[in-house]
Amino acid sequence: MAILITGGAGYIGSHTVTYFQQQEKEVVVVDNLQTGHRKSVEADHFYPLDIRDQEALDQVFKNHKIQSVIHFAASSLVGESMEKPYEYYHNNVYGMLCLLEVMKNNGVKNLVFSSTAAVYGEPENIPIQETDKTDPTNTYGETKLAMEKMMKWFDQAYGITYVSLRYFNAAGAHEKGHIGEAHDPETHLIPLVLQVPRKKRQQLFIFGDDYPTMDGTCVRDYIHVMDLASAHYLAQQYLVAGNRSDVFNLGNGNGYSVKEVVAAARNITGHNIPAEIKERRPGDPATLIASSEKATKILGWSPRYPTLEKIIEDAWRWHCREE
Numbered sequence: 423m424a425i426l427i428t429g430g431a432g433y434i435g436s437h438t439v440t441y442f443q444q445q446e447k448e449v450v451v452v453d454n455l456q457t458g459h460r461k462s463v464e465a466d467h468f469y470p471l472d473i474r475d476q477e478a479l480d481q482v483f484k485n486h487k488i489q490s491v492i493h494f495a496a497s498s499l500v501g502e503s504m505e506k507p508y509e510y511y512h513n514n515v516y517g518m519l520c521l522l523e524v525m526k527n528n529g530v531k532n533l534v535f536s537s538t539a540a541v542y543g544e545p546e547n548i549p550i551q552e553t554d555k556t557d558p559t560n561t562y563g564e565t566k567l568a569m570e571k572m573m574k575w576f577d578q579a580y581g582i583t584y585v586s587l588r589y590f591n592a593a594g595a596h597e598k599g600h601i602g603e604a605h606d607p608e609t610h611l612i613p614l615v616l617q618v619p620r621k622k623r624q625q626l627f628i629f630g631d632d633y634p635t636m637d638g639t640c641v642r643d644y645i646h647v648m649d650l651a652s653a654h655y656l657a658q659q660y661l662v663a664g665n666r667s668d669v670f671n672l673g674n675g676n677g678y679s680v681k682e683v684v685a686a687a688r689n690i691t692g693h694n695i696p697a698e699i700k701e702r703r704p705g706d707p708a709t710l711i712a713s714s715e716k717a718t719k720i721l722g723w724s725p726r727y728p729t730l731e732k733i734i735e736d737a738w739r740w741h742c743r744e745e
């Protein structure tokens with residue numbers, strides 16, 4: 423039986439496709455290529471379609487015997503989501519509705535969902551636990567929370583069980599260096615830092631150095647993209663084994679400041695990456711660190727590549743190959 427990966431041409435999606443293939447799984451990819459890259463996918467079955475096209479999506483389910491769906495296809499930029507709420511609700515929330523309906527009609531019962539730490543909003547506790555309050559501060563996080571809630575009711579009504587994986591800061595790339603993080607425009611710290619030695623940008627701006635953290639810059643929990651990929655695999659196995667729906671954080675449990683990221687990148691690239699302190703970026707919490715104890719305990723997951731050095735080294739290998 424095959425695994426359907428929606429959004430499999432995107433950053434985390436393409437790494438997850440590779441991981442499932444390494445486990446000898448047959449993978450079917452659907453992606454509308456709005457932000458994904460066709461060249462990032464080497465799947466046997468690739469459908470360039472939008473999940474909101476229910477008829478076309480239904481045909482994919484008719485063409486293959488789908489065991490589980492891993493759902494990445496969604497818009498994921500916080501800033502853009504604040505400017506385009508219609509597009510975010512339409513692509514993310516309506517997209518999920520279409521997917522759930524097609525799954526229901528085809529009797530497919532397992533769904534692994536790509537969620538986010540943005541569902542929590544300003545944290546109550548550090549590290550953040552799955553039981554903490556969810557109160558998103560941006561449209562993106564709000565749409566992901568709405569999607570989580572939709573799955574809950576579809577589970578109750580039709581027995582579609584799900585695992586929602588709330589990622590912290592995804593970073594790094596496949597060790598082989600053939601796929602990596604390529605957003606346009608780029609807004610994430612690690613790829614932006616690495617663009618400086620690649621001469622795509624002259625310097626980095628650090629958004630605020632007056633936060634209540636050890637060096638004044640924001641602290642984030644960076645998690646290697648291949649560790650995220652392995653969690654999707656374990657979640658899929660968990661559902662196939664007949665376990666109940668649940669929600670898990672995925673992070674390292676280690677926080678690194680913006681300055682620490684810049685220092686590690688200087689070390690790895692051998693470039694003195696100029697960095698200038700700027701105003702705080704609106705909406706940035708000082709510290710975001712996950713408790714992933716639940717994923718460890720229940721899914722048997724643990725990060726294989728938890729160090730910042732390894733994450734940046736792998737990202738750098740890919741950046742060196744990209745034009």
Ligand code: UDP
Nearest residue numbers: 609610611614627628629640642680703706
């Ligand atoms: N950041 C920065 N300069 C940049 C981009 C990001 O100082 O050019 C900081 C940002 O303020 C945050 C951290 O780096 O504290 C991580 O930001 P990113 O956008 O990668 O992820 P987020 O935590 O916002 O999801």
